[in-house]
Amino acid sequence: MPAAPRTGARRPGMWTIRGPLSRRQYWLFAALGLLVPLGLWWGTSSLAGVDKVFLPGPADVFNRLVAWYTEDDLMSDVWISIYRVTMGFVISAAIALPLALLIGTFRPVQALLEPLTDFIRYMPAVAFIPLVMLWVGIDESSKIAIIFIGTFFQMVLMMAEDVRRVPLAQIEAAQTMGADRGETVKLVIFQAAKPALLDTLRVTMGWAWTYLVVAELVAANSGLGYSILKAQRFLQTDKIFVGIILIGLIGLVMDQLFRLAHRKAFPWLYLR
Amino acid sequence: MRIKISIQHVGKVFGEGRQPVEALKDVSLDIADNAFVTFVGASGCGKSTLLRIIGGLEYHTSGEVLVDGAPIMGPGADRAMVFQHYSLYPWLSVMENIKFSRRLRHGRENLREADVEAASGRADALLALMGLSAAANAWPNQLSGGMQQRVAIARALMGRPQVLLMDEPFGALDAQTREVMHDLILHVHRLEKPTLAFVTHDVEEAIYLGQRVVLMAPRPGRIDTIYEVPLPAEREQDMKHTPEFLALKREILARIRETSGMKADQDMLDQLNLQKAEAAS
Structure with missing residues (x-):
């Protein structure tokens, strides 16, 4: 028997509200979103009358990348920057995590620390440079300190919010099973908040990278941020482009690593 | 009474x-x-x-x-309590949820080997009672709402409240x-x-x-x-x-x-x- 002719609504298209998008279509649009700006950049830079100092083309930037890698020890700049960002970020996370658990769990700690943190986080990290130089000096720790200042206060507040969002029923269920205060924090609140906390780490890692250039304002003589600043002095616009793009790429890779870790660590959130 | x-x-x-x-x-x-x-x-x-x-x-x-x-x-x-929802621990399997109280100090104190075995048997029995034996290793969010509540009830019963x-x-x-x-x-x-x-x-x-x-x-x-x-x-x-039921309900x-x-x-x-x-x- 032949299939009955169908009537009625068709499969919704991709432009219906919250409509479906196949994998192929997804990658198509993603590629489009990357290639169109690249094309525009390339097109604009090769127009007659556009000075390379104002807008170097993709080819110039690539050549500079190769030159930087072969002649100027690009990798040591990359590694020292990764080191500074990671150290600032890790120290920040190590202090923020226990504080956030306390702020999100105990109201007195929240009252004690949250207004203060809210106040400090609006202070510009750049403005702390003279103070950091005064107190910490001008060696590696000063760069790490700037990244710490830029990241820590936001991180604490966001993590405290993650902790506060643990469903009360999960906490109370433990209490009615006989959990004491310490056990409730350790076995329920921290465990329940973990996925959100890792997500917050991922987001704040991105912010840590945005403070790199600021951090390398402090008496640095290496690093991606420092290189961008130096290139500015010599009007090497193509080198500025390389530095910015590299920071973006490193950030993207780290972001993906965090997402991968999230999937591996919390498989029950990725069942479908 | x-x-x-x-x-x-x-x-x-x-x-x-x-x-x-x-x-x-x-x-x-x-x-x-x-x-x-x-x-x-x-x-x-x-x-x-x-x-x-x-x-x-x-x-x-x-x-x-x-x-x-x-x-x-x-x-x-x-005094165990069963809530309307969101009380199960999504990072633990059904069995681990039911045995959660075993992770607590008061659940571990003064325990002999036999008690631990008995508790294990009880968890199994509760799973069976709730019709959850096949789901012992599943995560809560793999279960329907009704099954999740059965896990919550089994967990509440675990400590013989x-x-x-x-x-x-x-x-x-x-x-x-x-x-x-x-x-x-x-x-x-x-x-x-x-x-x-x-x-x-x-x-x-x-x-x-x-x-x-x-x-x-x-x-x-x-x-x-x-x-x-x-x-x-x-x-x-x-x-x-029955009339009695309906009358009481109406009242x-x-x-x-x-x-x-x-x-x-x-x-x-x-x-x-x-x-x-x-x-x-």
Whole structure:
């Protein structure tokens, strides 16, 4: 028997509200979103009358990348920057995590620390440079300190919010099973908040990278941020482009690593 | 009959200062050992607050609540609680959820090898009782809402609590699943013999499950009427259609409406009925 002719609504298209998008279509649009700006950049830079100092083309930037890698020890700049960002970020996370658990769990700690943190986080990290130089000096720790200042206060507040969002029923269920205060924090609140906390780490890692250039304002003589600043002095616009793009790429890779870790660590959130 | 829970002149005022809200006023009730008592009432009548006070999750501001003659001092494993939802631990498997109390200090203290084995056997037995044996290693969010609540009940029963407090445990389930859960919880009550206090907004559920139905009224939260359910101890779904059942249901619903204090809603309903009558004539 032949299939009955169908009537009625068709499969919704991709432009219906919250409509479906196949994998192929997804990658198509993603590629489009990357290639169109690249094309525009390339097109604009090769127009007659556009000075390379104002807008170097993709080819110039690539050549500079190769030159930087072969002649100027690009990798040591990359590694020292990764080191500074990671150290600032890790120290920040190590202090923020226990504080956030306390702020999100105990109201007195929240009252004690949250207004203060809210106040400090609006202070510009750049403005702390003279103070950091005064107190910490001008060696590696000063760069790490700037990244710490830029990241820590936001991180604490966001993590405290993650902790506060643990469903009360999960906490109370433990209490009615006989959990004491310490056990409730350790076995329920921290465990329940973990996925959100890792997500917050991922987001704040991105912010840590945005403070790199600021951090390398402090008496640095290496690093991606420092290189961008130096290139500015010599009007090497193509080198500025390389530095910015590299920071973006490193950030993207780290972001993906965090997402991968999230999937591996919390498989029950990725069942479908 | 031994009294398990004694509530005497309990009052609860939320908030201090300018606008305190009287959630409970002079509530007195004795609940016998192994009884199954259900609580219904319009929203704001304090039925959940009362349950949470018994559970030690909320404190009362006047009167006293005694369990086995002793005043309650916060939550404890002798009074297990089942919540409406979000109480399971999504990072633990079904089995690990049920055995959660074994991770706690009080669950580990003074244990002999035999106790540990017995507990393991109990977890298995509870899984089987709840029809969850096949799902032992699943994560909670792989289960339907009804199955999740069965895990929550099994977990609450694990420590052999003498009192089981249930706060609208089936409120988020569909009607068919709820019927199954009703017979299951009655079975659990017969088998494990806890004293069971059960809060619901569903009058039919309250009558079908309860030996007594406590109707509470709002503003301030108080006990309005206590109904003895005129049904045999062994309940069957068909009893829901008997005249006694329906009469009691009608009576309780009418009383809830009277005490709800929702005058505007009531007036609007009357208006609609009036219009209908006029259109018919």
